[in-house]
Amino acid sequence: MADGADPGRRYRVLLTEASSASAREVLTVLGRRRHEVGVMDSGGLNFTALSRWVKRRHPSPRFSADPERYLDALYQVLTHSSYDILLPTHEQLIALSRHREEFSRLGVGLAVPGFEAVRTAQDKAAAVRLFAELGLPQPDTALVADESELLAQTGRLPAYVKLPVATSSRGVWRVADPAQLSGTAALPQVREVFARGGEVLVQRALPGPIVMAQALFDRGSLVGAHTVLRKREGVQGSASSKVSLDLPEVHRHLAELGGALDWHGPLSVDAVLDERHRTVHHIDVNPRLVEPVNAELAGTDLVQRWLALSCGAQLGPPPRARAGVRTHMLLMAVVRHAEVGRGRRAILTELARAAAGRGWYEGSQEELLPLRADPAGALLLGAISGCLLLSPRLWRRLAGSGAPAHALSPEGWRRLTEPRAY
Structure with a gap:
């Protein structure tokens, strides 16, 4: 594929999951x-279902169940289809990083970092150590290697106990008192980490809203950045309402982090923001571009900048975003009411407020299921x-309790860290 990207060109883009x-x-x-746009689709309920913007769906194994089989399927699709660019929209980036030389030979545009950088970003214990080395602010955090060390962390409560490899808010528990800490220490997932010689994080809980920052890097140089404030929590820790922020400090932190990792891609x-x-x-750090x-x-x-980066274009400094842009995810808010037990009345009220553009929805735009531009989203929202x-x-059945099809499980992570050749 030729270097550079034409901003007016329509590309054939494959997304790694649906x-x-x-x-x-x-x-x-x-x-x-x-x-x-084409998508790798492992079936089941998904947010891209029925979208008029999906031109081709390629059946694939569940990435979470077997990343190696998934990689084989993706390789075959790229070999027999004519795509210009491959965008890893979730943790498939990790698998592609592990085998980026093999996939780069296919001639498709792809921007992923080296696997050693991904090891550091994906392993929460390694990321904590890197943030400390760089002097980037993080909550008081202990890395514990056995159950007795974990039970001794009562002085940090309330805290979050985190597995070293976890995704989609799974493998993270908020612990408020010694009894909850003891219960968390007894969980099979936690004991398995200790049995394998790994470390579990105990991170002091801080007051304040969540800031979500996204970045793009060109071999360690920051070429895209954006920051939003989570104004309202959605189901399973997602954001149902956001507003864009201008926080230059965060962009400086991102630049330092990406430079230290020599990161390439999203x-x-x-x-946590001290307002x-x-x-x-x-x-937390995630080796992908979030929403x-x-x-x-x-x-x-x-x-658009990700497309250009994937084609080998030279990008300038990140453009400055407008602060105060409000967006929402109605579906995440609706399911959140059910998650916390607010019941039918709260769900109906939420839907009514969204329809009328009141409350959180005043001056806000839907970001997950834009019904006017892609009306099929109404079927998904209505069905759920x-x-x-x-x-x-x-x-619970709709959200699922195990690893989502698009996420990397701890077992999948272990498989990817073992040698493998095509």
């Missing part, structure tokens, strides 16, 4: 710009809302 919120939002940005970081002092403490529609609406189109109105307890 089910995550991030894939849905990347699809929205690409669809609005009339790129031709990277996202979560932090009084306008400072942050970083709590980029707010960035697009705020004037920082990270997806109807199920929850029939029985709010169905949220």
